[in-house]
Amino acid sequence: MVAILQEIFSRRNLLYELVMRDLKIRYARKSMGFLWTFLMPFATVITFYVIFCQILKVKIGEAPFFLYLMSGVFSWRFFHDSVAAATTCLTDNKKLVQEPAFPHYFIPLAITLANVINFLPSLFITVVISLFVSRGNVIFIFSLPFIICIHVCLTAGVAVIFSILYVRWRNVKYVVELFLFEAFYATPVFYSIYLIKATFPDIFFKIFLCNPFTGILNLYRIALLRGFYDMTKNDLSIFSLIIGPLVFTIGILILGYMLYERHKTIINDYLSG
Amino acid sequence: MIPLLLNDTAMAVSLGALSKKYPLQAVSGSHTRYLGGEFWALKDISLSIPQGHILGILGRNGSGKTTLLNVVAGIVPPTKGKVVTKGKVLGLFNLGIGFQDELSGRENIFLNGSIIGAGKTELENALSAIIDFSELGDFIDMPLGSYSQGMRLRLGFSIIAHLDFEVLVIDEILTVGDILFQNKCFQRLIEFKHSGKTLLITTQSMDLLERLCDTVALLEHGCLLFHGEAEKAVNHYYALLNAKKFFVGLPKENVRMVETTKKWADNRSEWGLRLGTKEAEIHSLSLYNKFGLLCKRIRSGQPLKLRVNFSVNTIIKDPHFGIAIFRKDGVYCYGPNTLFDGHKIPELKKGKGWFSLHYKKLWLAPGEYVLSVAIWDKYETVAFDYHCGYYTLLVTGADNRDNKLLDVKAKYKLSRKKYRPYTFIKKSDARAIMPFLSDASVHKQQYAGIEIQSFLLSHPSGQKKGIFITNQPVMFRITISTHLLEEKGRDIWFGIFREDGIYCHGISFAIENDTRITLVYPQLPLLPGKYGVSIGLSNKKTRRPFLHFPGIHSFCMTFDKHDHGTVYLEHSWAWKMA
Numbered sequence: 001m002v003a004i005l006q007e008i009f010s011r012r013n014l015l016y017e018l019v020m021r022d023l024k025i026r027y028a029r030k031s032m033g034f035l036w037t038f039l040m041p042f043a044t045v046i047t048f049y050v051i052f053c054q055i056l057k058v059k060i061g062e063a064p065f066f067l068y069l070m071s072g073v074f075s076w077r078f079f080h081d082s083v084a085a086a087t088t089c090l091t092d093n094k095k096l097v098q099e100p101a102f103p104h105y106f107i108p109l110a111i112t113l114a115n116v117i118n119f120l121p122s123l124f125i126t127v128v129i130s131l132f133v134s135r136g137n138v139i140f141i142f143s144l145p146f147i148i149c150i151h152v153c154l155t156a157g158v159a160v161i162f163s164i165l166y167v168r169w170r171n172v173k174y175v176v177e178l179f180l181f182e183a184f185y186a187t188p189v190f191y192s193i194y195l196i197k198a199t200f201p202d203i204f205f206k207i208f209l210c211n212p213f214t215g216i217l218n219l220y221r222i223a224l225l226r227g228f229y230d231m232t233k234n235d236l237s238i239f240s241l242i243i244g245p246l247v248f249t250i251g252i253l254i255l256g257y258m259l260y261e262r263h264k265t266i267i268n269d270y271l272s273g
Numbered sequence: 274m275i276p277l278l279l280n281d282t283a284m285a286v287s288l289g290a291l292s293k294k295y296p297l298q299a300v301s302g303s304h305t306r307y308l309g310g311e312f313w314a315l316k317d318i319s320l321s322i323p324q325g326h327i328l329g330i331l332g333r334n335g336s337g338k339t340t341l342l343n344v345v346a347g348i349v350p351p352t353k354g355k356v357v358t359k360g361k362v363l364g365l366f367n368l369g370i371g372f373q374d375e376l377s378g379r380e381n382i383f384l385n386g387s388i389i390g391a392g393k394t395e396l397e398n399a400l401s402a403i404i405d406f407s408e409l410g411d412f413i414d415m416p417l418g419s420y421s422q423g424m425r426l427r428l429g430f431s432i433i434a435h436l437d438f439e440v441l442v443i444d445e446i447l448t449v450g451d452i453l454f455q456n457k458c459f460q461r462l463i464e465f466k467h468s469g470k471t472l473l474i475t476t477q478s479m480d481l482l483e484r485l486c487d488t489v490a491l492l493e494h495g496c497l498l499f500h501g502e503a504e505k506a507v508n509h510y511y512a513l514l515n516a517k518k519f520f521v522g523l524p525k526e527n528v529r530m531v532e533t534t535k536k537w538a539d540n541r542s543e544w545g546l547r548l549g550t551k552e553a554e555i556h557s558l559s560l561y562n563k564f565g566l567l568c569k570r571i572r573s574g575q576p577l578k579l580r581v582n583f584s585v586n587t588i589i590k591d592p593h594f595g596i597a598i599f600r601k602d603g604v605y606c607y608g609p610n611t612l613f614d615g616h617k618i619p620e621l622k623k624g625k626g627w628f629s630l631h632y633k634k635l636w637l638a639p640g641e642y643v644l645s646v647a648i649w650d651k652y653e654t655v656a657f658d659y660h661c662g663y664y665t666l667l668v669t670g671a672d673n674r675d676n677k678l679l680d681v682k683a684k685y686k687l688s689r690k691k692y693r694p695y696t697f698i699k700k701s702d703a704r705a706i707m708p709f710l711s712d713a714s715v716h717k718q719q720y721a722g723i724e725i726q727s728f729l730l731s732h733p734s735g736q737k738k739g740i741f742i743t744n745q746p747v748m749f750r751i752t753i754s755t756h757l758l759e760e761k762g763r764d765i766w767f768g769i770f771r772e773d774g775i776y777c778h779g780i781s782f783a784i785e786n787d788t789r790i791t792l793v794y795p796q797l798p799l800l801p802g803k804y805g806v807s808i809g810l811s812n813k814k815t816r817r818p819f820l821h822f823p824g825i826h827s828f829c830m831t832f833d834k835h836d837h838g839t840v841y842l843e844h845s846w847a848w849k850m851a
Contacts, residue, residue, distance in 0.1 A: 014387040021384055025375045095372070099388050100347045100362050265350045269295065272349070 001257055007103055014103075018110035023117065037118050038125075041077055045069050048190050060192045062232065063134055063225040070126045071224045072189035072217055078119040079155050079213070080180055082112045086159030087166050087176045094271050104267050105260050108159035116152050123148075126224055136227025144223045150249050151216055157252035164256075164263050167270045187213040197235065212248035215241050284359070285324040285440055285471035286345060290317050291354035293340050293495075314340040316495040317354070317739060322488075324359070327462065327472040329486035329503060331510050337495040338475040342366070342442045345473060359471075360439025363389055365429055374418035378409055378428055381417050385429070391436050399435040407431035408454070423450050434461050441465065443474045459485065479507045496740055513833045533802040535837045536771065538603040544643060544662025552589060553621065553648045553657040556582045558664050573639050573670035573680045580629040581646050583658070585850075589621040591651040594628045594848065597837065599643045599662065604775055606637060606678065607800075608837035610649065611846055621850060628848035636798060636842060638680040639670040677768075679778040679840050683794045687787035728752075728806070728826045743832040743841045747797040751790045751808065764811045767792060770824070771839060772803040783813055798841040799830045 008015060027034055045066070052058040053065045060068050086108035090097060097104055127141065166172040186208070188196070193214070197205045208214060218241055222229045229238075293315040315337045322328045330338045343349045344356055346364040372381050382403055386396040404413050407427045412420070420428070427450060433441065450458065462485060465472060476482060482489055482503050489506035491499040491513075499509050538544075561578040562568045571577050579596055595610030609630065611618060644664040648657045670680065729750040730739065741747050749767070766781035767790075777799060784790065805827045810820040832841070 011387070011390075013393045014390075017384045017387040021373055021376060021380075024380065025373065096388065098343075098348050098366070100364055101390065102388060268343075268349045272343075 001254075004105075004257060004260075008106075008109075011103065011106070015106055015110060015113070018106055019113045019117070022110055022114035026114070026118075037121055041074050041122050044077065045073050048073065052190050058191060058195075061194065062192060062221070062228050063130075067126070067130055067133060067225060068192075068221070069190060070122075070129070071221050072187075074119060074122045074126060075151065075217060075220050076184065076187065076189050076213075078115050079151070079158075080184070081118075082108075082115040082155045082159050083162060083176060083180060085115070086111045087162045087173055089159075090163050090167050090267065091271065098268055098271060104164070104264060105160045105256075108163040109156050112152060112156040112159050115155075116148070130224050130226060134226045136225075136230060138226055140223045140226075140229060143219070147216065147219045147223055150219075150245055154212070154216070154245065154249040154252055157249065157256040160256040161252070161259055164259050164267065167263075167267055183211075183213055186211055187217055189217065193218070193232070193235070209236065209240065210244060212245045215245040215248075219245070284321040284357075285326070286328075286359070286473070287321040287355075287357045288318055288345070289355040289357075290319055291341075291344065291351050291356060292316055292318070293337075293344055293349070294352040314495050315344065315351075318492075318495075318497045319354075320490060320497065320500060322471055322473070324471055325466055325469045326487040327466055327474065327485055329482040329489040329506070330473065330475040330492060331482065331489055331506055332475075332492035333514070336492040338492055339366075339444055340495075341492065342444050342473060342475065345440070346442045358440050361390070361437065362440040362442065363433055363436065363438040364442045364444070365433050366442075366444045372417055372425065372429070375416055377416055378407075378413040378420070379404075381428065382432055385432050386436065389432070389436060395436065403428075403431045403435050406434060406457075423454070426450050427454055430458055430461075434458075438470065440471045440473070443472065445475050445477065479510075483507060498742060531801045531832045531835055534800045534835075534839075535608075536605050536773065536775075536802065536839055538599050538605055538662070541603045541662070546661050547658070547663065548661055549647070549656040549658040551658060552587050553583055553585045553592070555646055555648065555658045555660055556584065558644065558646055558660075560666070570667035570669050571635060573668050574634055574636060574682075577632045577635045578629055579631075579644070580627055582625070582627045583648060584625045585621045585623055588623060589648075589650075589657060590619070592618055592621050592657065593649040593651070594618075594630075594846065595645075595647045595649060596630050597645040597647075598637070598666065599645070600678065601641045601643060604678065605838045606642065607840055607842050608645075609842075609844055610647075611848075612649070612651075613835045613837075614844075614846060616846055618848065624851055626848065626850040628846065631845050631847070633843040633845075635668065636679055636681045636840065637668050638677045639668050639673040640676070642666040642668060675776065675779060677776050677779050679798070681778060681794065681796070681798060683780055683792055685780075685782060685793070686791040687784055688789045688791070689787050730806075730826065730828050740829045740831055741797060743800055743830050743834075743836075744796045744798050744843070747794045749790075749792040749806070751792070753788050753790075764813050765790060766809040766811060768807045768809070769799070770805045770807060772805070775839070777804065777839060781811075797830075798843075800836055800839055800841050801830050801832045802839070803827060803829050 027036070048069050049066055052069075058065070062068065063071075089107045089111055090104060093107055096102075097107060123144075127144075131138070162172060162176050166176075193205075193208070196208050200208075218232070218236055222232075222238075222241070292313060295312045295314055318341065320328070330341060332338050340349070342364065343366075344351050345358065346362050346366075347356070347358070348364065373384060376384065379400075382400060383393075383396055386399075387393070391399075407413070407424075407430075409424060409428060412424065417425070417428075430450075459481070462472060462474075474485070486503045488501060489499075489503040490497055491506045491509050493513060498513075499506050559580050559582075560568050560571065561580065562571060563576045565578075581594070581596070593610050593612040593616075595608060595612075597608030598606040600606055642665065643662045644666055645659070645661050646663065647659040649659075650657065673680075729748075731748050731750070732741075732746065751765075751767075763784055764781050765784045766779060768779040769777045771777050780792070805824045807824055808822045
């Protein structure tokens with residue numbers, strides 16, 4: 001584990017180049033360039049807003065629906081895009097990774113980092129809007145770096161795991177698609193957790209809260225949406241919010257590390273096979 | 274196993290008994306399915322390259338060149354064996370590896386450089402030199418997607434050429450650039466060599482190989498066939514190519530290196546018959562000795578010329594001549610024909626003619642042999658005339674009571690070694706190696722603690738191998754544990770058996786109390802197939818064997834030519850229509 005951190009540090013130049021490659025490819029030679037970063041997430045938010053707020057009349061008490069959506073959709077998109085792109089990244093970049101002593105996990109890691117860079121501006125906008133629109137204690141905003149940190153680690157771990165598995169079993173791609181689809185609906189991106197509490201028995205609600213993505217999303221909301229914490233503190237203990245995702249993230253990182261250690265010598269065999 | 278000198282400090286790259294296996298996978302749709310088979314891309318390759326040398330790797334497509342380079346570069350791990358490289362290894366593989374089409378040339382320098390492992394400052398310092406060397410000019414800021422293959426190569430090579438490394442591995446790319454750039458690369462490679470870098474290159478340009486490489490390794494089906502001077506390797510390679518070309522279109526077994534041949538007569542009951550369509554007729558076979566005189570018998574090891582007179586009744590297109598030698602018991606000794614030897618006879622006109630087969634040295638051991646003579650059609654399927662086992666040949670010479678097949682000469686060297694605690698070749702192992710040599714009459718005996726301590730088969734240059742090419746040199750080295758061998762007057766007998774137990778060749782000589790026996794065959798004329806080695810010790814005076822190690826080792830022969838029989842005898846053909 002320490003060796004991995006050392007490798008990341010000693011080859012940070014390579015990581016930087018890979019992240020830059022990702023960003024450059026995304027925006028090079030495209031009109032409007034960086035604007036695309038905002039366009040897709042905002043289009044999603046507007047679509048959801050129209051469908052769920054205007055047509056389906058979903059009610060959310062914790063925050064203005066628009067802000068609630070933004071805080072959920074942006075962070076979910078970051079996770080979704082990273083994992084979806086990372087799954088096939090080793091085979092897509094076959095030519096890149098077949099170099100002597102190339103650390104394969106750098107590719108999914110770079111994808112995750114490039115995606116977090118894309119995610120930050122829209123997060124910033126959410127922060128600004130929420131500062132003006134909602135009311136409540138502003139202190140939680142300072143936990144944002146910590147939350148982002150956990151989120152990035154979790155995403156990178158999942159990305160590395162799926163990318164390695166995909167090299168061996170090409171069916172993993174469909175598993176990932178299914179997983180992301182189900183996880184999206186199991187996470188309160190566009191509905192309130194109180195809808196779950198109201199609809200399902202209590203035990204189900206507890207299980208629902210165990211979903212680490214729910215935990216992370218709620219953490220984001222506590223940080224971004226003023227007043228969210230005060231409203232939900234009776235149902236969500238801050239410790240269960242933090243410890244759940246934290247333990248899960250560490251577990252994912254260890255799993256990813258073990259998987260990589262077992263596969264690092266044979267990845268190229270499977271890639272060239 | 275034989276310990277290899279992997280810690281030799283003068284060697285920049287050492288490969289010890291390297292093998293690489295790929296699982297066989299079939300692709301159906303988007304799924305990769307494991308086929309259950311395996312494919313050995315490299316088999317037991319041992320090589321070492323001194324620092325500052327350039328090794329060329331030669332071989333047909335799919336012979337394992339790229340896999341070898343991949344293993345040396347550390348991209349894929351070997352399945353068996355060991356790779357030891359000194360210093361940093363860089364690889365320049367297929368064009369475009371590590372390149373990103375969407376990025377500009379300049380950006381690719383940084384990306385590619387950092388993938389290879391260069392630091393940012395190293396790259397920044399080398400940047401202008403790289404761009405200059407690549408001669409890309411303003412294109413350096415264009416996206417790589419707009420580059421031609423040659424431009425990609427130039428960029429790729431330029432990056433490598435300006436970074437620090439000890440060993441460089443280059444795969445079949447240098448021929449892409451134009452002549453000017455090729456020369457530049459060439460000069461650069463020579464500069465590398467002079468500055469003590471070690472290079473491994475593969476290329477299909479024989480010219481480049483001969484100009485550049487200190488030594489060349491020839492690979493075929495993952496085996497190392499030859500390692501030595503470039504010129505010789507190239508000649509071997511051409512021989513290989515020609516042999517293949519000749520068999521294109523023939524059954525699949527001929528497409529590969531020949532691994533086994535026909536070893537017995539088809540049907541001995543047909544001996545003495547004249548078969549065939551009689552469009553051509555064989556009239557007589559006569560034997561001539563080294564003085565060109567007609568003879569009835571021939572001494573073993575002497576030249577022999579066989580001349581066949583025939584007549585043709587209609588015009589025959591693409592005929593082939595063949596003469597086969599069998600031992601009395603049906604063992605197929607050798608059956609060359611003009612088809613296998615690559616001769617093309619466009620047609621035979623009506624009338625009389627003759628063809629002859631000239632053996633430079635008839636190495637067959639003394640005994641009675643039977644000859645078949647035939648004139649075949651193009652693919653050796655229809656015989657125009659076939660005299661099956663019709664003629665006899667008597668070979669005279671020294672006593673051949675043990676009924677061996679071959680009387681080829683070998684050199685041997687004896688030396689003594691200090692006592693070393695001996696390691697046993699386990700009885701069970703010996704059986705496993707050569708199950709077919711369960712010589713029932715003599716059992717291996719443990720006699721006074723004498724054991725074969727080690728057995729080594731190799732090319733005389735010292736390269737350990739298990740597969741040899743017909744008529745190439747082979748060296749056997751046997752070490753006997755000997756602390757109890759004080760009694761003088763011993764003979765050692767060394768025998769080679771064919772897979773089915775036929776005694777091909779044997780040699781025996783006195784060893785006194787020597788413990789290390791080196792036996793060199795300048796040419797081992799055994800045709801493709803599996804062979805085994807047995808060793809025996811006997812009392813010199815009484816000639817009674819007291820120790821026998823049957824089947825202690827096995828080896829294979831392959832050949833780039835198709836032939837029938839067990840032994841290879843150098844020969845030439847001649848024919849004429851009257």
